[in-house]
Amino acid sequence: MEQREPVIGAVGLGGESVFLSVDHFHAPGETLRAEGFFLEPGGKAYNQAVAAARLGARVCFFGAVGRDSGGSLCREVLVREGIRPVLEETPDANTAYACILTDRRGENQVTVSRGAAERLSGEFLRSREEELARCSHLLLGLECPLEATLTALELAKKHGIFTILNPAPALALEGELLRSFDLITPNQQEAAVLLGLDHTPEPQQLARLLREAGLTRTVVTLGSRGALAVTEEGGLLFPALPVKAVDTTGAGDTFNAALAVALSRGRTLPEAVEFATNASAWSVSRSHVLASLPTARELEASFRPVSPVRVE
Secondary structure (H helix, E strand, C coil), X not given: CCCXXXXXXXXXXXXXXXXXXXXXXXXXXXXXXXXXXXXXXXXXXXXXXXXXXXXCCEEEEEEEEECCHHHHHHHHHXXXXXXXXXXXXXXXXXXXXXXXXXXXXXXXXXXEECHHHHHCCHHHHHHCHHHHCCCCEEEEECCCCHXXXXXXXXXXXXXXCEEEEECCCCCCCCHHHHCCCCEECCEHHHHHHHCCCCCCCCHHHHHHHHHHCCCCCEEEECHHHCEEEEECCEEEEECCCCCCCCCCCCHHHHHHHHHHHHHHCCCCHHHHHHHHHHHHHHHHCCCCCHHHCCCHHHHHHHCCCCCCEEEC
16 A cells, blocks of 8 residues: 655634733733733644644645634745645634733633634535545644534545544543544543543543543643553653743644654654654743744754653
């Protein structure tokens, strides 16, 4: 069988993001004065597309935008980054918009109006099946309608495309559906939602619960604690690399993109998680999102080995 050239596809939300720097997050009824204002295109799938392209991958982005300045900005930046935009235009909805607050510790809170991204349709993806079929790996999420994600999954299976689901924002999905993806990448809180828990388990317990649920192709991001890879053989806990966090916005998107890029190049899952851990560490040491996405050369220059610990 002829080997397919690696192409990363990202399906989901693209829009505008405004960043505001604050000393601390709001108490009820409190008005805060922002110290800075910054505007750029973003969205989970959008960030993942740009991150994958910066790391040297060929990339397509599939999404929906409005016929407005936000939609034009999204398209322009994709083209500038060398990404093929495959965009459904919605004349009666604005391009998605997000507001990101970052406090003095580098933590963030995000509020999103999905706008046109809510209109991304399975019908549109079917109409662009030929372009989607060129992908070797597909990054999927839950910021667009579930119908669009399920259609993308169906087309991916038809064409032998490796699928990665970043289940954010978290939804309680059936185990059978989750097992349909080649890999799922929740964070710790999202993993708890997928498992139907009312608490967030520690990594060792989380590894056991995921294996009991048959979710043995999972990588859980743990923030400052690193990442947990769960397979049929057990769990591997990858510690986070020490770094001074400036802004954690987009770190998860960077991780997912780097994971997809490494897997598309034939790396094993542990090797891919090590690569993604380095990419996210580079990301959190810089402000905003697009400026915090490393190039392949930058990541190579700063690369540090990560030794995982087995958890049972």
